[in-house]
Amino acid sequence: MTGGKSPPMKGIRQLAEHLDISIGTVSRALNGKPDVNEETRRRVLVAAEELGYVANQSGRSLRQGTTNVIGLMIESSKETTENGDNFFLGLTGGLQSVLSRHKLDLIMLPCPSDEDPHEYLKRMVARRVVDAMIISATQRIDKRIDLLSRTKIPFVTLGRSASGSNYPWIDLDFDGVANSAVDRLVAHGHRRIAIAAPSNDINLGFIFLDGYRHALERHGIAFDPSLVIRVKSSEQGGYQAAHEILLLEDRPTAVILIYELMAIGLYRRLTEAGVIPGRDLAVIGFREEPRAKFLQPTLTCFRMSLPDLGVELAETLLATMPAYSHFYPEGARNCIWPLELVPGESDGFHLGNNGQRRQ
Amino acid sequence: MTGGKSPPMKGIRQLAEHLDISIGTVSRALNGKPDVNEETRRRVLVAAEELGYVANQSGRSLRQGTTNVIGLMIESSKETTENGDNFFLGLTGGLQSVLSRHKLDLIMLPCPSDEDPHEYLKRMVARRVVDAMIISATQRIDKRIDLLSRTKIPFVTLGRSASGSNYPWIDLDFDGVANSAVDRLVAHGHRRIAIAAPSNDINLGFIFLDGYRHALERHGIAFDPSLVIRVKSSEQGGYQAAHEILLLEDRPTAVILIYELMAIGLYRRLTEAGVIPGRDLAVIGFREEPRAKFLQPTLTCFRMSLPDLGVELAETLLATMPAYSHFYPEGARNCIWPLELVPGESDGFHLGNNGQRRQ
DNA sequence: ACGCACTCCGTAAACGTTTACGATCCTATG
DNA sequence: CATAGGATCGTAAACGTTTACGGAGTGCGT
Known part of the structure; x- marks a missing residue:
């Protein structure tokens, strides 16, 4: 039932003309700003839904200086590729459950194997394609951490480095x-x-x-x-x-x-x-x-639990972002993530000889 | 040695002022446009590298109407997440090897498990965050294909649907x-x-x-x-x-x-x-x-070979994009990807009784 | 009747790029 | 010398948003 008559919608201007309302009001209506009559807001929302209008991200980002996108950098080293990607996919669920609450989107940035992760990150950061970064596979000394601190991009790392500890990280125990x-x-x-x-x-x-x-x-x-x-x-x-x-x-x-x-x-x-x-x-x-x-x-x-780890990562990250930190007053950081032992047969405990040779 | 003196570089304007050159020329120099003295181009490139300038993606996208980003949509269904797989990461290498040749970046878009893949895709497409899409896990009837065709976003699917066959797909054999x-x-x-x-x-x-x-x-x-x-x-x-x-x-x-x-x-x-x-x-x-x-x-x-499949996907996709299609004149589409048998022991062929009971 | 406060909305500037267009300078050619 | 034309560059408009600012209208108290 929805959409299908007018040309697929060019921008907010067309929507405004269609409603015979000024473009500024339309924007305010869509973004939940206070200075707009509730009746007009309703009309705008209905028309937007009907015509399938969604704000162009480039225009919005350019104006606001923010992209509403969080990047999860994954370096597809040969090992990672072989190892499988359910680690990151396992994380995304938890990450998104938190991020979506703030209307933030998650994208995964796979670093090409032939590019230096540091250079890749630099490029992504400079282009301002994400508001914040989650990086993993931290090295003992990791230039990426300096880069992110220096450019003041909010970030959290999965894995701590050996260097200064004054940045948000989460590590497995x-x-x-x-x-x-x-x-x-x-x-x-x-x-x-x-x-x-x-x-x-x-x-x-x-x-x-x-x-x-x-x-x-x-x-x-x-x-x-x-x-x-x-x-x-x-x-x-x-x-x-x-x-x-x-x-x-x-x-x-x-x-x-x-x-x-x-x-x-x-x-x-x-x-x-x-x-x-x-x-x-x-x-x-x-x-x-x-x-x-x-x-x-x-x-x-x-x-x-990968989903839970994802939640922890997201909350730690948001706590460092000025626009969202008030939601997470604790500012929880530098968490060491616990793991639970799953008994199997490979340690021989299931065999009879559970010898208490404890001298 | 690089960078570190001036404020981290605001935009092309600062770079232009620093060089005492007009902003337009700087842009042309950086983008390899012809109307610029080779000597000036060199100076610009050097200064850009030195000051760590990288063009803001939002501004660029807004002006050009193109993002230079290709999206790989992956739906993190519960099964995918639990199963663990190296499928998508295995693909990225091949994809990027082709895309990077055209200065295109690849991002992975994980659809939240609680959101309808169709709605998610619609949102991403409307926001114009990618120039083209690779989607997978195609259903027999898949609304996403209609959506992409209708909105004229270049795309390729991994897996064919049952519906009309007039779109680029690649499927496993x-x-x-x-x-x-x-x-x-x-x-x-x-x-x-x-x-x-x-x-x-x-x-x-x-x-x-x-x-x-x-x-x-x-x-x-x-x-x-x-x-x-x-x-x-x-x-x-x-x-x-x-x-x-x-x-x-x-x-x-x-x-x-x-x-x-x-x-x-x-x-x-x-x-x-x-x-x-x-x-x-x-x-x-x-x-x-x-x-x-x-x-x-x-x-x-x-x-x-996942990397090879990635290459095939990327080339098929680019062939459908007006800006790149001339690189791939064949316009190869609708490819059925072959697989090779790997003998193991589970079929009993290694046992002696390779009984030729063939009646 | 006047002013004030409040609600609602329109106008226009700004974000950082790219690019069409035209200006300037220089060289070669008549 | 005049001029055509090429090389190189500057100017300004445009992309689609958001938002500061101010204006119009309304209601209210004095």
Whole structure:
């Protein structure tokens, strides 16, 4: 029933002429400004709906200096691409539930793999295509944070950098995960626990390793550098990790993986060597994902709610934006996001020998 | 070394004043227009780089009526979010490799799960935030196609609808996949082949089933409606499918899944019943994905190159855009994207009994 | 009758670009 | 020398909005 007669609507001017009202009043009516008769407002809204008029974003942005768009930057590195994108999609639901309340739209900005993320971000920011930014995969030292602070673009990062802490970030509780994993394994009698993590450049890996060391310390277990396997967070990395573990003289009885995707490669290499995960080597992975459910034996790993994390990110971001901060007086920032352990079979707890070798 | 002295650059006017050149000339210099001295152009470019000037997108869009942004709409349905997939991110690389050649940027537009995709698209289109659209998950009858055609926004769909065929689309070769799967199973002696597919509303399922029927026909096998299992394309759907298959009186010896994620649920239910995939029931899945590699026995499925598909999509889209069509004179449209079979163990071919029961 | 306050609306400027048009200068050609 | 024409640049209009400002009308109290 709607629309279909006049040319598809050029702009607010046509709408004003059609109503025989001034263009300024139409704008005020549409934007809920006070100085307009309720009856006229109704007429305007009806006509707008009828003719399918929606304000041109460029004109509006140009005038207001604001775009009403929040950008979620995702760098489609080769790894990310392989890993899958349900992480970001999982986030969007929660993000949008908060943003839409303020009539803000979310767009995802995939950084081309052949472009420097810093340059890409710079371009996007300079072009003023978004009002604020959410960035992830934070490096230990990340130029993007300086850029955003310097240009005064509101932002929040998923993952903290090592640099100054005076910016809003949210990070996963890698420390807690490492501690919890070690605790669980030690309680099961394990003393030689390996860890597979990427280079320390990724802050994630750094914190993870740190938590691991502290947990060992807490249990009076000496830290053995040879048990730190440096591999990529991928299937191949997992294969490589298993390979190196098998070569160790005093072979560990357990291994903690920083990423569940590594488990598939690890399983494969172990199986080749006749070593059965869960029985001969306890395995704990990091994140629960649909994929992890494919594994046999099922992987013990950690779960988090992506939608809830999205909500937290959005609220933290809005709290830093002058136009919206009064909605979020707490200004909650620098949150460490908890994860919950999901028991599986890969740590061997389901087997009879839940030996309380706790000396 | 770059930037850092003057206030972060307001606009082209400041740049012009700084150079003591008229604003028009600066614009022409930056945009590579001919009427400008090469020496001045150099000066302008240098100064722009130095001061970190990048044209404001809103101003530019408003004047030119073009945004230089291509939108990839992704609807984050509950299934997509939960399932986890690398599909869209896998596409972006190929898309961008083509788009960046024309200085076009790609943004991903995630439709909120609580908003009608059609309304969402309408909003985005009306606001003129993108020059063209790529939409996916096409329904058999999809209002979005009418909307885009009516408003004359260039677009390409991934997946064809049942309606008029006079628009650019690219679709996966479900027909070929179904045929190839049936051929393979029949060559192995199977006669009772089940298929698990979603409702016919999804055009994908419709075409898949159609290919399946034709393939059976070709081999002189009667179509048995009871072998068509209608379930959701998810893990639960797979479980459900296995359950229903096990209940059938004249149990099929093989099953074709429309989505590899179903395999995990299917495997689980089969294992519960003591039926071993690959030995007692041949299984062929649809799409190769990192997570399919988690399965034991490995899944026979079909592979495609997502980056290449992205390239094809981008080129098809550009071919329909007046400003770029001359780069793609073929105007290639309506392409059916081929897939390649990846042999695994789940179809039992690796076992000795590659029985040539071919009557 | 006058002024004041209030409601409602129209006018026009401004946002940052791009670009059509015309002006200026220079060179070559007659 | 006059002039045509090319090279280079400046001027100003236009894109579609929003919004500060002021004007017209109305009602009310004095």
